[in-house]
Amino acid sequence: xxxVERNYRRSAxxxxxxxxxxxxxxxxxxxxxxxxxxxxxxITFEGQNAVQGKRTFQAFNCMDCHTLVGNGAYFAPxxxxxxxxxxxxxxxxxxxxxGTWPTKPVVDLWIDRLHQAGAPxxxxxxxxxxxxxxxxxxxxxxxxxxxxxxxLPFTEPQIRSLVAFLDYTSRLDTEGWPPIPQPTHAALxxxxxxxEGIPGAGPAPQGSPAAGPAAAQDPVxxxxxxxxxxxxxxxxxxxxxRLVGPTWKGLYGSAVPLADGTTVKADESYLSTSILDPNAQxxxxxxxxxxxxxxxxxSDQQVQDLVAYIQSLQ
Amino acid sequence: MEIRYPTQRLAxxxxxxxxxxxxVQVAFGLLLALQQIDPYLLQGILNFNVARAFHLNxxxxxxxxxxxxxxxxxxxxxxxxxxRHPWLAKALLAAIWVIVLWTACTLPLAEKGIAGWKFGQPxxxxxxxxxxxxxxxxxxxxxxxxxxxxxxxxxxxxxxxxNELHWGLAIGLVGLASMWIAALFxxxxxxxxxxxxxxxxxxxxxxxxxxxxxxxxxxxxxKFFDVDEREVGFAVFWGVGMVALTGLLGNAHHYFWxxxxxxxxxxxxxxxxxxxxxxxxxxxxxFLDAKHGDRPLHNRVGFYFLFGSALFEQVGAGxxxxxxxxxxxxxxxxxxxxxxxxxxxxxxxTFGFLVIGAAYVAIPxxxxxxxxxxxxxxxxxxxxxxxxxxxxxSFGLGGTVEIFVYRVMGLDWWGGQVRPAMAFWRGTxxxxxxxxxxxxxxxxxxxxxxRSRALAEEEPPAGLQPPVLxxxxxxxxxxxxxxxxxxxxxxGLLITAGLFSLxxxxxxxxxxxxxxxxxxxxxxxxxLVTVAFAVRFLRAFEARQxxxxxxxxxxxxEVTLDVRDRPMPQRRxxxxxxxxxxxxxxxxVLVNDHDPxxxxxxxxxxxxxxxxxxxxxxxxxxxxxxxxxx
Numbered sequence: 005x006x007x008v009e010r011n012y013r014r015s016a017x018x019x020x021x022x023x024x025x026x027x028x029x030x031x032x033x034x035x036x037x038x039x040x041x042x043x044x045x046x047i048t049f050e051g052q053n054a055v056q057g058k059r060t061f062q063a064f065n066c067m068d069c070h071t072l073v074g075n076g077a078y079f080a081p082x083x084x085x086x087x088x089x090x091x092x093x094x095x096x097x098x099x100x101x102x103g104t105w106p107t108k109p110v111v112d113l114w115i116d117r118l119h120q121a122g123a124p125x126x127x128x129x130x131x132x133x134x135x136x137x138x139x140x141x142x143x144x145x146x147x148x149x150x151x152x153x154x155x156l157p158f159t160e161p162q163i164r165s166l167v168a169f170l171d172y173t174s175r176l177d178t179e180g181w182p183p184i185p186q187p188t189h190a191a192l193x194x195x196x197x198x199x200e201g202i203p204g205a206g207p208a209p210q211g212s213p214a215a216g217p218a219a220a221q222d223p224v225x226x227x228x229x230x231x232x233x234x235x236x237x238x239x240x241x242x243x244x245x246r247l248v249g250p251t252w253k254g255l256y257g258s259a260v261p262l263a264d265g266t267t268v269k270a271d272e273s274y275l276s277t278s279i280l281d282p283n284a285q286x287x288x289x290x291x292x293x294x295x296x297x298x299x300x301x302x303s304d305q306q307v308q309d310l311v312a313y314i315q316s317l318q
Numbered sequence: 319m320e321i322r323y324p325t326q327r328l329a330x331x332x333x334x335x336x337x338x339x340x341x342v343q344v345a346f347g348l349l350l351a352l353q354q355i356d357p358y359l360l361q362g363i364l365n366f367n368v369a370r371a372f373h374l375n376x377x378x379x380x381x382x383x384x385x386x387x388x389x390x391x392x393x394x395x396x397x398x399x400x401x402r403h404p405w406l407a408k409a410l411l412a413a414i415w416v417i418v419l420w421t422a423c424t425l426p427l428a429e430k431g432i433a434g435w436k437f438g439q440p441x442x443x444x445x446x447x448x449x450x451x452x453x454x455x456x457x458x459x460x461x462x463x464x465x466x467x468x469x470x471x472x473x474x475x476x477x478x479x480x481n482e483l484h485w486g487l488a489i490g491l492v493g494l495a496s497m498w499i500a501a502l503f504x505x506x507x508x509x510x511x512x513x514x515x516x517x518x519x520x521x522x523x524x525x526x527x528x529x530x531x532x533x534x535x536x537x538x539x540x541k542f543f544d545v546d547e548r549e550v551g552f553a554v555f556w557g558v559g560m561v562a563l564t565g566l567l568g569n570a571h572h573y574f575w576x577x578x579x580x581x582x583x584x585x586x587x588x589x590x591x592x593x594x595x596x597x598x599x600x601x602x603x604x605f606l607d608a609k610h611g612d613r614p615l616h617n618r619v620g621f622y623f624l625f626g627s628a629l630f631e632q633v634g635a636g637x638x639x640x641x642x643x644x645x646x647x648x649x650x651x652x653x654x655x656x657x658x659x660x661x662x663x664x665x666x667x668t669f670g671f672l673v674i675g676a677a678y679v680a681i682p683x684x685x686x687x688x689x690x691x692x693x694x695x696x697x698x699x700x701x702x703x704x705x706x707x708x709x710x711x712s713f714g715l716g717g718t719v720e721i722f723v724y725r726v727m728g729l730d731w732w733g734g735q736v737r738p739a740m741a742f743w744r745g746t747x748x749x750x751x752x753x754x755x756x757x758x759x760x761x762x763x764x765x766x767x768x769r770s771r772a773l774a775e776e777e778p779p780a781g782l783q784p785p786v787l788x789x790x791x792x793x794x795x796x797x798x799x800x801x802x803x804x805x806x807x808x809x810g811l812l813i814t815a816g817l818f819s820l821x822x823x824x825x826x827x828x829x830x831x832x833x834x835x836x837x838x839x840x841x842x843x844x845x846l847v848t849v850a851f852a853v854r855f856l857r858a859f860e861a862r863q864x865x866x867x868x869x870x871x872x873x874x875x876e877v878t879l880d881v882r883d884r885p886m887p888q889r890r891x892x893x894x895x896x897x898x899x900x901x902x903x904x905x906x907v908l909v910n911d912h913d914p915x916x917x918x919x920x921x922x923x924x925x926x927x928x929x930x931x932x933x934x935x936x937x938x939x940x941x942x943x944x945x946x947x948x
Contacts, residue, residue, distance in 0.1 A: 013559070030581065041577065044506050055506045059433065062440060064445065065443065067446060068445070074652040081731035154365050156429070157431070173508060181574070181575035185727060186728075
């Protein structure tokens with residue numbers, strides 16, 4: 005080998021060494037504690053922290069449909085900042101039954117529930133929707149409709165951990181990615197000021213305004229309307245398919261095996277109790293605490309209508 | 319290429335395994351394309367994320383299996399000895415199957431959210447893109463990489479006798495195992511997880527795989543065209559050197575938006591933009607080496623795939639990578655379909671084509687087939703080639719629409735606004751995916767039934783005709799090569815400009831004319847020039863090989879030119895006049911009274927493509943057979 009060539013090669017290797025040094029310095033500077041990176045151990049939601057959430061996120065391989073900080077499969081939306089847009093109540097409602105977009109009453113229920121649990125979240129529904137305009141946009145445009153996502157069987161602690169994890173990711177400083185869209189940004193701000201005109205908006209309905217006068221005469225039709233409005237069918241199928249919760253088809257009058265090993269007959273009293281306080285009697289092989297309690301959210305009439313509707317599904 | 323050591327035959331099982339895994343990977347790819355069209359397809363049975371995990375992991379496994387097969391095939395030739403522990407090479411192949419089947423059982427657990435957490439590590443599957451498999455698989459793979467390095471380096475001669483090829487492969491194999499260590503830990507934070515994930519993903523494909531790729535390309539070219547080993551050594555050293563010099567800091571392009579500081583944008587934009595330099599260097603060497611050699615290459619399809627590898631590397635990794643490497647273009651395209659346009663072409667093109675090419679060299683050699691009918695092989699090549707280009711077009715233009723609708727206008731994915739906008743390109747993606755799958759079927763059928771297409775060894779083969787040098791078949795000059803490369807880069811720059819234009823105020827306020835026009839011209843033009851260049855290059859290659867074949871067979875009449883009784887000053891003119899009148903594939907016999915070696919230098923200086931063989935070397939009469947190639 006010529007002397008010149010040998011010298012060239014030697015300098016190439018020296019330059020490479022310098023680059024490796026630069027690399028190590030840059031890498032070190034990226035993770036020093038002074039940068040104030042968000043700490044996933046410290047970010048919690050209802051007793052679950054973001055590290056547990058990261059484990060859940062990985063266990064379900066979310067990254068091979070969604071993207072996170074832009075890395076992933078481009079098949080479903082990026083999740084990095086979804087917490088900032090939709091907030092914990094909407095996420096909890098969504099993750100409980102990811103096959104269907106949550107309706108407003110369900111999100112409202114979660115807002116109340118989080119508020120009662122002492123979470124430092126928004127004091128009331130209006131404040132929540134102001135803080136998380138994306139939640140309002142979602143319930144208004146998609147509420148009750150089928151999503152493209154499979155109905156993954158998240159348990160209740162997993163849901164809480166995922167919310168904590170998405171809270172954590174929304175605090176990452178991604179240096180301006182993704183770029184903020186200009187026109188829609190303005191539109192979003194406009195939308196937050198109005199709460200009218202949303203199906204199922206407002207506090208717990210007493211007279212079931214969505215059902216209408218005709219439905220009031222027919223308890224089955226009224227029950228179906230309530231089921232749609234409250235998003236029940238996201239988790240309970242009416243054709244025998246197993247979704248997140250037990251199917252309603254053939255449920256009425258059947259013998260239901262419970263998690264504690266006993267069996268109970270699915271009569272009117274069992275069904276009403278299960279709607280108002282789902283954790284009282286959990287069905288065997290279904291996750292506890294995923295369904296929110298509807299006590300105080302449904303009138304007695306609505307519960308009776310729902311039971312009548314379930315009874316009609318034989 | 320020949321079998322000189324019995325253990326070279328161990329490569330056979332690796333190549334068959336590689337082909338089977340490749341076919342399964344493509345089947346999953348087709349399923350993904352259909353799920354893109356109908357997201358409910360097989361939902362709850364085989365969810366998109368699980369199918370994609372299969373698609374990605376199989377893609378890595380079959381390429382690494384192909385690498386292993388190629389290394390076991392060429393390793394004995396490089397080392398001048400048999401594989402030391404043949405049983406270990408067999409065990410490694412069995413281990414690949416065990417790992418693949420085990421991982422195939424664990425990946426679907428993602429649908430139930432079972433990762434197998436124990437000691438803080440996910441042992442069954444871990445849901446990280448490209449690294450979806452669990453810790454059990456990771457550890458087994460780590461042992462496998464060490465075994466592979468041990469087996470291959472164990473064949474090499476003593477250290478001081480190593481040339482650049484030995485060093486390249488050794489660095490590549492040690493790097494393969496050592497970079498994998500970054501895949502063995504669970505990170506609590508997203509930024510650190512992504513930081514180390516790219517150690518594996520980037521430093522593999524843009525680092526050690528690339529180094530192995532350059533070394534293997536160098537070796538294969540040397541074998542195909544009898545290139546001097548020192549010349550190849552020079553190319554391998556600087557190829558590897560430039561990959562390291564640009565790729566080491568080039569990895570910074572993965573750290574723009576993952577929660578790491580903004581200074582990465584400077585380093586990533588700068589060095590990553592230089593990453594195409596070694597790829598240009600590689601393309602130029604393929605061009606130079608293909609002009610070497612005066613024996614015809616029978617196994618032309620092996621070179622087709624090797625050339626395809628260099629070209630797709632140039633276009634997919636070099637040009638499409640360049641378009642998205644700047645912080646201000648990456649800001650827009652990151653996390654959209656524009657990324658897989660680059661990823662598919664770069665990964666399959668560069669590494670896939672190389673190992674398929676190696677299979678086309680090794681399988682006939684192992685089966686003892688010296689000549690075979692290559693029409694089906696070439697059909698497979700062109701189908702895979704155009705299928706991939708069509709998929710890239712779909713991803714590129716679909717991604718451009720996606721960027722505008724999703725990022726610029728801020729319409730919502732969940733609101734059902736982004737998907738319909740991309741619908742057309744989802745359709746073309748599936749169609750071109752189908753075309754690609756046809757190529758895979760042809761490839762597998764061809765390689766599995768190669769024996770039935772073996773040709774008898776006729777010398778000379780019947781019906782040999784010198785090539786007709788049409789405009790597309792005449793030799794490719796260096797200037798023309800430069801023009802083609804410029805023709806590839808110009809549309810690449812249009813695409814880059816299109817991505818830059820998204821930063822303009824008018825575009826951000828909702829006017830898509832500039833980015834749509836630039837991408838709408840850029841992508842189709844880039845891919846059409848790619849096809850045209852491939853056709854041009856390979857036709858010239860075929861014409862040269864056909865001329866060599868005719869010359870070797872000695873078919874057709876020869877001109878004899880005796881210049882001994884001519885006056886010295888006229889001789890060169892007469893000789894060149896006769897040479898110029900020769901058709902490609904024809905030869906003249908020059909009779910002279912001294913060694914015409916100055917004429918040889920003169921012809922080289924004129925960049926003539928010719929063969930030169932002494933029939934008599936003095937002391938009174940020198941007779942040289944000069945064959946014209948183009």
